[in-house]
Amino acid sequence: MAETRRGGPVPRRMGAAETGLPVASDAATLRAAGRQPPLPFCVALADGRPLTMHRLLRVLPGKRLVGEAELDGRRVLAKLFVGRRCEKHWRHERGGLDALRQADVSTPELVVATAMAAGGYALLTVFLEPAQSLAEAWAEVSERAAGDAEALAVLAPALGMLGRLHAAGLVQDDLHLGNFLRHQGRMLVVDGDAVRVISRGQRLPPADAGANLAVLLAQLPPVWDGQLAALLPAYTAEQPLLPEQAVMRRNIERVRAWRLGDFLAKTVRECTLFAVEHTSARFSAVRREEAETLAPVLASLASLDSAVASGRVFKDGGTTTVARIVVNARPLLIKRYNLKNLRHAFGRLWRPSRAWHSWREAHRLLFFGIPTPRPLALVEERCGPLRRRAWLICEYCPGPNLLNHLAADCEPSPAEANAIRDLFGALRRHRISHGDLKATNLLWDGERVLLIDLDGVVQHRSVAAYERAWRRDRARLLRNWPSACALRRWLDEQLPAACG
Template sequence: MLNRMENGGAVVDRESLRRAGHDLPLPFSLSPQAYDQAQAGGLFCTRLLRLVPGKRMVLKASWAGKGPVIVKLFLDAVKARRHWRRELDGVKALAQAGLATPELLFAGTLAEPGLPGLIFRELEPVATLLELWETKTAKRAFFLGRVVAEIAAQHQAGLLQKDIHWRNFLFCRDRAYSIDGDAFALEQAGRALSREESRANFALFLAEPYAGIDSYLETLWIDYCRMRGWSVLNEDLPLIRAMVARQRRSKAENFVAKSRRSCTAVSAGRQGGFFRLVERRYQSPELEKLLAAPDDFLPAGEILKAGNSSTVVRLRLDGLDLVVKRYNIKHVAHALSRCWRPSRALISWNNAQRLQWWGLAVPEPVALLEKRVCGLRSTAYFISRYVPGRDALTLLGDPQGTGSEKKAWLQAFARLFQRLLELNLSHGDCKATNFICGRDGRLYLLDLDAMRSWKRPGRKFFAAVSRDYRRLLANWRDRPELQNEFTEILAGLKRP
């Protein structure tokens, strides 16, 4: 149990931390008697930075006499000590190779009955590579160059980051630091990695979806080779580009899969007869009421669609402008056909997560609900943010619209359909009302329950794409000039 202290904190033990979720009461302290006798003072934990429930927890804390620190706790009932050792070995390997990593202040048992933990000095000020990529656009080449130099030094020392990603590189006063020691494979420590291993890991580092990253690939690889004392081979860049494309697709699908289970971003579980997925950033008491009884809220909303297969309602809730789409069960035969398959709401959730990972504009997913009886699915709900704007049918058909405005949106359509083609995605229902010209200037894609991600651009994929294109052109039968514009757009797309 978490026992409240007079100073507003709490004293915790391993079992209470293992059972805790993202609603962990903060601040809390680790009981003073739990410390190694050689360690003075107590830890006062103030902020949860990361949680893998039941396995590990990362916290911001203050340590008497040491100042601000980062605490990493290992919680697994069986494997905690093994996870702690793997993290510690990785941190020590980085330090022994002379690579920058936050200073390790303590490694040992933090709380009875034996909670393995590590305490690092907190870097201040600090930002991840991803944060700097998004906010310091003029210095992108500088930050990428610093990280690639770290990667080259890691590879030269025989250290391979298996889970290399941009949040695992921190910057403090323009110096790059590597974190997450357990992400390193140490089998070759002290023996430089081969070109093949190095290329693959370099490609994995660049296999992120951020716009513009590919323009740095060649320069970064040339710099990497120079640091390793290599010449650039003719086959290097084509191989790296192919590996980047494969790894991006793999990462996208891993991201989608992760969004279906409890993690830092998403809460997953069963409650009140529903299986539910909820984006944690939207959790609130008011949203909980909606999730507990969605049908009670729908009559009070603005009906956007009242069909046999689905009902779509706009609701304003706790400062949020939401759209609730209920996928209806029409009759017994329909119920029997749907109960064993992934619901259309879940398909919408998966595709919204997938498109967001790729940087495409979709209404932000908020929650998914599936009624389940003995594991069989029934009525399902997909809840997303409302997107202010006008649908493409209305905007492009508006005689009052300017030529420059329409041209800009047509160009947005061209970019969107080119990207969908590159990503092997077919939409399945390209009605003009499923495209929202947002007030923020982005073209949003709606109605994702028929979208399909194809493994490769084969015959069936192109048949599905052709159906999308025919449906898109059918929107403009009474506007031949627009139909011609879209015909030219589709004809100009480059097939993968």
């Protein structure tokens, strides 16, 4: 396999063709089919040979489909370009693969690049199996300590490959971990469409090389920013020209800030990761891989209310109702944000709901690697542009909160102490305040401390604003325990100081 997709495989939509021969298709049909054309389907290449698509790995609706296919009895990775201006992208993809090969950068072997008989273009490469993307390999070691030898060993081949790319005067404009593939001990670069020639055959200038390398390094957890001395040797063995490390760190911070903004915008619009529906009566966003499972719950506002009513209710207040529900034998948490009276309803009409804010901030925390239950779906009741009630569904954490879990008369265990320090260290690095830091909003899952109830979470632009908010958060957390107890004394010593 030589194409990966962030967020997992595209779900297949079964059609009548599943029990018979592939359905004949063409570029216009595939362009109109959206994200899930019936499988299997067959398209004719310009020379008349049939190409049968069996499994989709990635779909850009109306533009491109990527998947496992068969040509002349051979498995191939097929990219079908079906958009109205697809020839440009097809030529760019082919040119990028040619540039990689000329630079001696490993990339999957090209089988054929041709037009399709009824419009559109196809680019076929060998199907590599077994293969693992760097994103998948990194996920297995990403929680190890920054600088861990095994984690470095996972990253080093990709860094060396990128160095070779830059030494040949090329950059990868869509540089993410999924565009590196490990196969039979080799690292390969995929996605030729994103390869751009800057200075063919000549090393990139340090500024260009550093800027492109920063795009890759910004996808590592921020705690790795201090490990450039360990990360860079694999790269500089191929391409020694780089800016100073201080400049590299600034580049990484800039790229990470851009990636965060881009990601948060995607959480509320239709894209590969999220399925979004927006009507005059409601707005909904759901993680695409969860859409089928949650469909019965999300079917209507009534079904959401029914799920809340039938669940185990933990809280039923004027402004929020929280319940544990079970969907396909999987426990989930659903939180409904109520309107307690007419005045409250008028006050919420124009503002994003607290569910919207919690959805966004949960994704922000997870982007930075800060533990919180994974948000799965957001629904807002709408009346045109006006907002009313809202619902948030997230994973359920069965662990106890810290008020119940920690004993006031002794210090936390080493594992608990490290988890507490890690959480508040990360929040401080990113200048994130909680706004209601009660011990009941901190859950222990056996390994980590998870932050919940994110209605008031803010990432501050200025240090001064963050320090003011942190003083309030810190004081609120300490008030959970008597002033003379051992736990409070330990927290007071270990938590970041309240400055100013």
